[in-house]
């Protein structure tokens with residue numbers, strides 16, 4: 001309740017105090033939900049609500065029905081529903097008090113060998129009252145575990161298979177030792193199709209009363225690249241910062257360069273004189289707080305939309321790629337920018353040659 005409406009607080013509190021306990025609990029739950037980030041508030045509760053991975057969720061559902069849940073290894077890019085699937089699975093198995101039956105460990109927890117062993121051992125040994133069957137250990141971001149910890153984990157999995165099922169979540173499956181991989185049933189979570197993200201975004205926009213323009217929505221979907229977490233987080237940040245969430249708001253919130261700026265940069269690199277172009281880009285970078293990496297990613301997308309002779313396009317793509325690589329291993333921004341400018345100049349010369 002905001003401070004501008006103090007008169008409303010008292011009657012509301014009185015009303016709440018007079019409600020039956022069940023309704024009071026619901027009231028509290030709803031209030032707690034209000035304070036949540038949208039990614040949590042709109043996290044799917046059931047396996048059916050996890051979109052775009054019906055094949056995976058229905059297979060898991062079959063495992064549960066048959067009472068034969070194997071250890072699971074869920075992998076794929078962020079924001080595609082791995083954690084949501086496991087939590088929905090836990091809720092499906094144990095009902096609302098599911099938290100007592102699961103142990104969640106992620107990369108921010110200390111995960112040396114001893115921690116893994118001890119925590120899991122203790123958890124596996126303690127019995128939840130009135131329950132039989134197995135408990136779930138969820139290891140999030142398992143690809144960040146050291147090799148030694150993973151080897152220890154292998155033994156832990158073996159010794160506790162009787163009463164514990166492991167759900168191992170990660171982005172890169174090849175960072176998980178083959179020994180663990182072979183003990184789990186693997187499921188790949190691919191990036192979500194744009195129309196699924198759009199459907200969810202539309203739902204949230206409606207429920208939260210976001211003033212999202214069509215261009216804003218297109219930009220949001222483009223920038224999230226199938227990562228629903230990113231889409232919802234950006235939407236919430238934009239909604240908090242702007243009354244109308246349009247294309248510019250989305251680009252500002254994410255710190256991504258606006259396509260118009262990219263266009264200006266690429267046009268300048270192609271047609272302006274070297275010095276002019278260099279100072280234009282440097283000042284734009286300063287003014288908008290952009291990194292050369294952002295400009296390269298933007299230029300890459302932009303080049304897709306313009307006509308260029310084959311030889312120039314290949315030359316440019318090659319140089320964008322190698323500049324990006326050199327930046328990622330610590331090359332200086334200034335030097336890489338001049339190198340890139342040079343590459344654009346040569347690409348323009350190439351385009352004038354007949355081959």
Ligand SMILES: Nc1ncnc2c1ncn2[C@@H]1O[C@H](COP(=O)(O)OP(=O)(O)O)[C@@H](O)[C@H]1O
Nearest residue numbers: 039043050051078079080081082083084228229
């Ligand atoms: N397949 C999906 N179906 C519905 N919502 C999803 C899906 N994937 C992601 N989300 C949304 O994005 C948020 C983050 O998803 P999460 O399951 O934590 O992703 P991951 O663990 O793969 O990084 C969830 O809270 C949910 O709101």
Ligand SMILES: [Mg+2]
Nearest residue numbers: 082083140169
């Ligand atoms: Mg996750």
